[in-house]
Amino acid sequence: MTESTALTPFRIDIPQADLDDLRDRLARTRWPHPVPGRDDPHDFSRGIPLPYLRELAEYWRDGFDWRAQEARLNELEQLTTVVDGQTLHVVHVRSSDPAATPLLLNHGWPGSFIEYERIIPLLADDFHLVIASPPGFGFSTPLASTGWELARTTDAFAEIMSRLGYERFAVHGTDIGSGVAGRLAAVYPERVIGMHLGIDRAVLGLVGAVFPRPDGLSEVEAAELDAILAASAAERGYLEMHNHRPDTIGAALTDSPVGLLAWIGEKFKVRSGDGYGAPVVDRDQLLADVSLYWFTRSGASSAQFYYEGAHSGVMPLMGGPVPSAWAAFDTHPLLRRTMDPANRIEHWSDFTEGGHFPAMDAPELLVADLRGFLRGLS
Known part of the structure; x- marks a missing residue:
């Protein structure tokens, strides 16, 4: 049978x-016994x-209003x-300008299309916005098969842009979405107008595994990098579970809302713009994202994406012969020396804020960085 190309x-x-059911499960949570000395709510x-x-x-x-979140999201x-x-879920926000540039926004874990909710009104005048959820995330569930990794997802997203009528488009991504955006630019350079990636100092945790250690580090710089690597290693437990035992953790994330909240909430807390301080990510937006994972059971299915990637043999492609921009949030002087030692990326932005x-x-x-980079590209 020929697959339908319908947009429903x-x-x-x-x-x-x-x-x-969610409220009842939360009310009946079986909490751990407190550990003596572990009473500081800021100690992660x-x-x-x-x-x-x-x-x-x-x-x-008792305080979060899902129906209010749902009503606002349904305005999109x-x-x-x-x-x-x-089945893949897509948010499509058309600009009032028919000639506006199409822009595909890509997210990763533990994000969702909700991650981009606050920048949609800031970009919608200038761009036709498309946010496609990767297989196993949000309403791109349930998974229809195994084998959904970066390359297959990239091809699927290119097909979605074609179905929407966008043969040429720009891409932005963070986290897993950076991999999708980078691969789109590498595999479909004739279609990608420009590639914009958002990174933060957490990527330095991949030094030694994915990226080489920068040359010529001073003793102080070497010590700083070692500290960043140690901090990264200390919080990679979730990654090992996703990469190797998604079925095991998936059962817990599907059955326990507090388990899911802990699994996702920690990452939003420690990786937002102020690290372990007061949350920068809005609490209601965070809980809307966690609720989406809960209602769609995608705590389990999104973890499968990591397993597929870890066992696919597909290497990341971080761009192609198209204009490229990297925006570094919560930046560190070693970021560019690691990611772009030859200063070949024509648009590099460093921000001390964000995460x-x-x-x-x-x-x-x-938004300002996206606009500044994409202005004039066609």
Whole structure:
């Protein structure tokens, strides 16, 4: 059979029974016994601290309004389409200018299309915006098969842009979305107008595994890099589980809302623009994202993306012969020396603010950088 290329309108409508079930599960949470000395809600040295988690869970149960979030998200045009057997969810916001540049926004884990909600109105005058959820994320569920990794997802997203009528478009990405954006630029250079990536100092944790150690480091710089590598190694437990045992952690993330909240909430806390300080990422936006993972059971299915990537043999492609821009948030002097030692990236921006989720914790900076880079490209 020939696969349908239909674009089907989509509206979020979580059954009330699912909301009632979530509230009931939160009310019946079986909490761990407190560990003596672990009563500081700002101490994430062993993971998410119990006092912080309890407060967040209580607000999720009694203060957070999913229906208000749902109504606002439904103001966005949404659709689903089937590519290579997989249903994929897409947000499509058309500019009032028919000649506006199409811009594909790509997210990673533990983000979702909700990650970009606050920059949509800031960009919609200048760009036709497309946000496609990768297989296993959000409403791009359930997974129809195994084998959905970076290369297959990239091809699927290129097909989605064709179905929307966009043969030429710009791309932006963070986290896993950086891999999709980079691969689109490398594999489809005739279609990609420009590639914009958002990174933060967390990528320095990949030095030695993916990126070579910069040459000529001073003793102070070497010590700083070693400290960053140690901090990165200390929080990579989730990555090892996703890469090697997604089924095991997936069962817990699907059955326990507090387990899911801890798994995702820690990353938003420590990787937002102020590290372990007061949250920069808005609490309601964070919980809307966690709720999306809960209602779609994508805590389990999104982890499969990591397993597929770790076992696919597909290497990341960080761009091609197209104009490229890298925006470094929560930057560090070693970032460019590591990622672009020859200074070949023509548009590089350093920001001390922001973090791993710039669309959430530094939206104005991200929007200004995107506009500045894409202005004049066609």
